[in-house]
Amino acid sequence: xxxxxxxxxxxxxxxxxxxxxxxxxxxxxxxxxxxxxxxxxxxxxxxxxxxxxxxxxxxxxxxxxxxxxxxxxxxxxxxxxxxxxxxxxxxxxxxxxxxxxxxxxxxxxxxxxxx
Amino acid sequence: xxxxxxxxxxxxxxxxxxxxxxxxxxxxxxxxxxxxxxxxxxxxxxxxxxxxxxxxxxxxxxxxxxxxxxxxxxxxxxxxxxxxxxxxxxxxxxxxxxxxxxxxxxxxxxxxxxx
DNA sequence: CCGAATCCTGTTTGATACTG
DNA sequence: CAGTATCAAACAGGATTCGG
Numbered sequence: 001x002x003x004x005x006x007x008x009x010x011x012x013x014x015x016x017x018x019x020x021x022x023x024x025x026x027x028x029x030x031x032x033x034x035x036x037x038x039x040x041x042x043x044x045x046x047x048x049x050x051x052x053x054x055x056x057x058x059x060x061x062x063x064x065x066x067x068x069x070x071x072x073x074x075x076x077x078x079x080x081x082x083x084x085x086x087x088x089x090x091x092x093x094x095x096x097x098x099x100x101x102x103x104x105x106x107x108x109x110x111x112x113x114x115x
Numbered sequence: 116x117x118x119x120x121x122x123x124x125x126x127x128x129x130x131x132x133x134x135x136x137x138x139x140x141x142x143x144x145x146x147x148x149x150x151x152x153x154x155x156x157x158x159x160x161x162x163x164x165x166x167x168x169x170x171x172x173x174x175x176x177x178x179x180x181x182x183x184x185x186x187x188x189x190x191x192x193x194x195x196x197x198x199x200x201x202x203x204x205x206x207x208x209x210x211x212x213x214x215x216x217x218x219x220x221x222x223x224x225x226x227x228x229x230x
Numbered sequence: 231c232c233g234a235a236t237c238c239t240g241t242t243t244g245a246t247a248c249t250g
Numbered sequence: 251c252a253g254t255a256t257c258a259a260a261c262a263g264g265a266t267t268c269g270g
Contacts, residue, residue: 010149013217017145020220025140027243030132034125043252054244059253069227080251081250090226093219100215102128104208105135111205112184142263158232169264174233195231196270 023068024094028053028061033091033098036071040086070094138183139209143168143176148206148213151186155201185209 024030028050035041035049047058062085065071070091076082139145143165150156150164162173177200180186185206191197 013149013213014146016217016220016224017213018220019224020216021140021145023223025136027133030136031129034128047252054246055253056245056255057243060243068223078251083252090223093222097215097219098128098132100212101135102131104212105131105133107208108138108183108205109131109134162232170233171235171265172263175263196233198232 020097023070024097026061028057029065030098030101032058032061032065033070033087033094036085036087036091037095040084043083043085046085065091135212138185139212141176143172144180145213145216147173147176147180148185148202148209151200151202151206152210155199158198158200161200180206 024033031050031053032046035046041049043058043062046062047053047055050058062071062073066073068090069088071085071087074084074086076084139148146165146168147161150161156164158173158177161177162168162170165173177186177188181188183205184203186200186202189199189201191199
């Protein structure tokens, strides 16, 4: 049923899981990744799509995702300046994990609801 | 490659993913779940296995997991009192998600490491 | 033994206004 | 347009002490 969970040492498993959590955790990471899942977007577009986010948080989280090589940031030499953000292959590779998160989230909600 | 991620509306996906994150997120949830993966344990046992955790955090996180029906808490009428914590089926169902988290964490680390 | 209560610190997040 | 600066609020985490 659950394959890898029993194979490795406890510490090892926890490290890997924590690495993953550190990257995707938080209120805004996934909304941003999902917003970018249908192609590159500019700061303003993201801001408009993720309605409740403040410019500070958007900027901060984009930086964090860039540092972790989940997205790329390209500065276009237009006037006025435009910046485009796009998922990297690593960023895209998190879709599978997000699917799992989504699926388990649904399962969880069902279980919780039927008291 | 990534099935469900494209099927649903954005809001729906985000809600489910956030539900899931809310339950498993944080520093201690997974360490506790993993510690309980080989059977029921008492408070003190958990405290000893998860070496760096403070009693306050352990108590707090156990409560949270219990509220979310991930674990059960049974009070045994011994002297002195003993309390046992055990994963519910819902708790056990998170192993698959943890596996995915673990796997992606490894993938992520590889990608990040080779510069 | 199994926690609860209290106090404290540092980080995270957010609202708002402002800049090149 | 694409952010930065500033200040305040919320929260997570920890040390320590206490109680049934």
